[in-house]
Amino acid sequence: MAKKNFGITVDRKICKSCGICVAFCPVSVFTTDHDDKAVVTYPEKCTGCRQCELLCPDYCIDVEEIAHG
Amino acid sequence: MANAKLLQGNEACVFGALAAGVRFFAGYPITPSTEIANIFARELPKLGGKFMQMEDEIASMGAVIGASCTGVKAITATSGPGFSLKQENIGFAAEAEIPCVIIDVMRYGPSTGLPTKSSQGDFMQARWGTHGDHAIIVIAPYTAREAYRETGRAVNMSERYRIPVIILMDEILGHLRERVEFKEEDVVTVVDRKGPAPGVPYLPFEDTDDLIPPFAGFGDGYRYHITGLIHDKTGFPTNDPETINQVMRRMNGKLDRYRDEIVKVKYVDVDDADILIIAFGSVARAAEEVVRSMKKAGKRVGLLRPVTLWPFPDKEIRKAASGKKAVIVPEMNLGQMVREVERAVAGEAPIYPLNKIDGELITPHEISDLIKEIL
Amino acid sequence: MDATHKKYLRMNKLPHIWCPGCGDGTIMGSFIRAIDRLGYDKDDVAAVSGIGCSGRITGYLDFNTLHTTHGRALAFATGVKMAKPRLKVFVFMGDGDATAIGGNHLIHSCRRNIDITAIIFNNNIYGMTGGQYSPTTPRDKYATTAPYGTTDPHFDIAKLCIGAGASYVARGTSYHAKMLTDLIVAGAEHKGFSVIEIITHCPVNFGRRNELETPVDMLLWQKDHAVRMAKAEKMTADELADRFIIGELHKADIPEYVEEYDRLIERVQRGDTGRG
Structure with missing residues (x-):
């Protein structure tokens, strides 16, 4: 089965720089910028577990499966 | 209701409330108001209504407000210490404009005081017991018959104006059992709170022309927010000075706008009286006897009896008192209503307080002795 | 923000007031996913809250919402449920709200077994007033009113509620977000009084004073100290100690309270006083 791909977006306006998504992403998709806000740096690693979406206290992360073809 | 009945004051309150459509009671046992809870417990299930004995006075007031939020007419009853405990949530009802009625059967205090003895010590607490500027209406019946009718009127006013209404009874009136003959004027008509207008967006605290925002019950398809925080017309908290000012003035302004509908005063032989007695509740019964006996003795004594205590009937009192030889204010406390009377009369007549705080009713003799002294 | 957020939250009230990394936002997310799974009509849901950080949740939820007085949310909610039983009633409280000032309402709601789901945000501190210790702050922790450490023993909320007669008691955390949704769904579907105690985190007013410097440290603490029921059954008391x-x-x-009262009404209306 082909690996699924996910598109991840962070709403920078809402992000409060708490660092939770960065710390708890099991495959380290996120890094932080100069304001400590989350940045999607390695989206190709995403397994779609949605831990970031579930834990983000401000609902600023969206994970969407990218359709093939 | 049958034409003639033997009714206790507390009992009459219950039947007046039921006639006005009350279908929810929550309370906590306390002397001397307990019969009210007992009778609601017996009567409400018969009508499909709900009675709840809550874990404390505070919870009772909370449950009453919660029930009212769904559109059900709700009431509670208590006495001195319990009334003090309820005050924070009464403030919530005032701020959130949730219709509800609180019966306070006064006993002597402070603290546990004299639980089985009468008092009129909650005259000020009824108006100013909760903190902040708030609209509240206070009614004081003086017979079982009037307790029935005025409790009905209290429910209706609360529903109409979205203002909490206090019924101020006292131990004597609550426990007195007397023959009541109901007449046509005693029939309680049912007034329902105004609902949202169809086809327009619902603003739960809208600044309407009549100052009374329409009320939607929880579950009626209008999802909105109720809070004790100062809120704007949408119901959400605000810190904007202009909005706070506007909203709080509208809420408190309801009392001014509807003052003449709310205020009810009864007069006995006032116009040609030399001496005017101003009394409410059970004390007014003694005062009525004084008016009768003095009349027989050829002395002109009148009684002004405020049925509505708050808003205080100041202009009625000023008009009736002006030029009298004396205004006597007997009350079962150390002088609460008399301060309001002094403010209303503003020097137009000499004022004589008569205060009794031993738990016993002020007797007609005590009032007539004072009158003789003055004359 | 996904479709669930957009469906159940008052979008014009966001972003919420809670601090960076606060558990309250995560819990609200778990809650709306539970409502979505339960399939309730928004008009039939009443959300009632007390005072404190957790109390603000009702401002964001697009239901019939009632933000009451401190500690009294359950009392108000009891009136709502009794007066209109078809409403699904959820009550949100903090630890001080539910077990200090509102402790009496909590134990009596448990005893009555009224069909309400109580969701208690236990972050071991009074957050909104600036970090005073609460009845659930553990011994020897620091708070603005415990500058030398707490000397008060603390409540175990779940045990308290079981003892008081609640018919459904669960405990989750703000870290185990998926599990929390499962517990809220189960609590809501249970007929009777349900309590979901949520071990959550106040990074600003508890963590920073108690050697858990960041929200991440606090969530890691939850992850390391929480034990699932099945695993706990195989552990010794010593192993479970902290x-x-x-x-x-x-x-x-x-028996559920509202149903019992409705049965009483039905009985009284046909003239049966229950005295034979």
């Missing part, structure tokens, strides 16, 4: 159990802790099938 840990806490999560999952469904108690479930009982006992």
